[in-house]
Amino acid sequence: MRRRVLDVAEESFQARGYHASSLGDLMAAAGVTGGALHHHFPTKKALALAVIDERVAAAVQQTWIEPVRAAPSAREGVRTVFEAVAAELEQQGYVRGCPLNNLAHELSLADADFRVALADIFAGWRQAIADKVRSDQASGGEGGTDPDRFAALTVAAYSGAMSMAKTSQNAGVLRECLAGLDRVQPPPSQNGLAAKRRRRVLRRQTIR
Amino acid sequence: MRRRVLDVAEESFQARGYHASSLGDLMAAAGVTGGALHHHFPTKKALALAVIDERVAAAVQQTWIEPVRAAPSAREGVRTVFEAVAAELEQQGYVRGCPLNNLAHELSLADADFRVALADIFAGWRQAIADKVRSDQASGGEGGTDPDRFAALTVAAYSGAMSMAKTSQNAGVLRECLAGLDRVQPPPSQNGLAAKRRRRVLRRQTIR
DNA sequence: TCCAAAACAGGGTGATTGTCCTGTTTGTAA
C-alpha cells in the first residue's frame, strides 16, 4: 500500500508537479484512504521526500549512472543514454521532462530539505560521469578532457535539452545537443579504432 | 497599477513559482485590491501569460539576445553572457534560476497556451544565437560549426547549468559549463588574432 | 459641465486544500 502511494505520487509529481498534485487526487488514483496515506506519510512534504529519495534517485541511477558505468567509455555511455532517451520519447509521443529536473525547479527554492536531497542526486550523477572519464584516462583513453568539466557540461546539456524538449514537446533537440556535445574536445582518433568500436556498441544499444 | 501587479507577479513567480504564488499574496505585495487585479487580469492564467509575454521574453532579450548580437562573435557573446550571469549570481549570493526555465517546467505541461508562449521564447533565443553564428561564418569566421546545433547546445547548457546552480545554490557550475562549451569544435586559431581580440573584449566586459 | 466608460474598492462565495482525529481491522508474539 505504501508502494501504491509512491507509484501514484511519482507519476503525478512528474506529470503535474508537486503543488498541482493534491492529496485527494493521489488518494483517489491509488485507491487509498486518507488514514492510510497519513499513516505512511504524515505530511505531503514527507511523501515528496520519499519520492525523491526512493524513486527519483533510482531513476537517475537506472537511466544514467548504470549505463554510463557499463559503457566502454564515458563518451559512448553519454551517447547511448541520450539516444535511448530520445528514442523512448519519440516512441511515446510526448515529453514529460526529467523527473529530477522537474522537481528541482519547483521545490529547491521552496524548502531546504528538498533542495539538499535534489542537489545530492545531481552531485551523484555528475560524479558518476566524471569517474568514468577518469577511468578512461587511467586506461589510456580520453586525452586531456577535464573530468568534472565534462560531467557538468553533459548533465547541464541533458537537463537543458530536456527542458526544451518538454516545452516544445519535441525530443529532436536532444539529438542536436548530443551532436554538439560529441564535438567537445574530441580525443585523438587513435587510428580509427575507437570510432569503429563506438559504432558497434551503438548498433547494439539502440535496438533495446 | 497594472505595472505594479506585473512587477510583483514576475518577482513572485520567479521566487516561488506560479502555483505557490497566491493572488492574495500578490495583491498584498502590490498594494492592490482584488477588484483592481481582476480588472486588468480576469484570471490568474491571464496574469501569467502577461508576465511571460511582457517580462520573461524581455528578460531573455536583454540578458541573451542583445548581448550576443552586440558581441564580436557568437562564441564571445556566449562567453560574455555566461560570465556576466555567473558574476551577478555570485555577487547577490543566491540563485533563483532562469525565469524562462522555471516557468517552463511548471507550466508547459499544465496548459497549452503557456507551453507555446514559452516555446516561442526558447525558439527566439536559439535562433538569435544561430543567426549570429551564421553571421560569423558569412564574414569568414567560425569554421564548420553547425549554427543550429551550436545554439541548441548553448541554450541547453545554460538552462541546465542554471538548474544545477539553483539546486546547489552555487553559480560555479556555470563557469564549468562555459569552459566545456568553449571546447566545442573550436575554430582554427587564425594565427592567434582571434584569441588576442577575445581577451581584449573579455577584459572590458567583466568589469561591468 | 456632462456623461459614459474605464479603473478601482472590498467584501462574499463555493470549492479545494492539507491535516487531524476517532474508530476498526489486521498481524504477531506470549
Added chain:
DNA sequence: TTACAAACAGGACAATCACCCTGTTTTGGA
C-alpha cells in the same frame, strides 16, 4: 485465547484559494 501495536478507514476541520459581484471613484472627450 489474549494483549498490543501497526495498519487502515473515513469523516471533520480550519485555512486558503481563485473568482465574482455590487458599488464608488477617476478619467477624458464632447
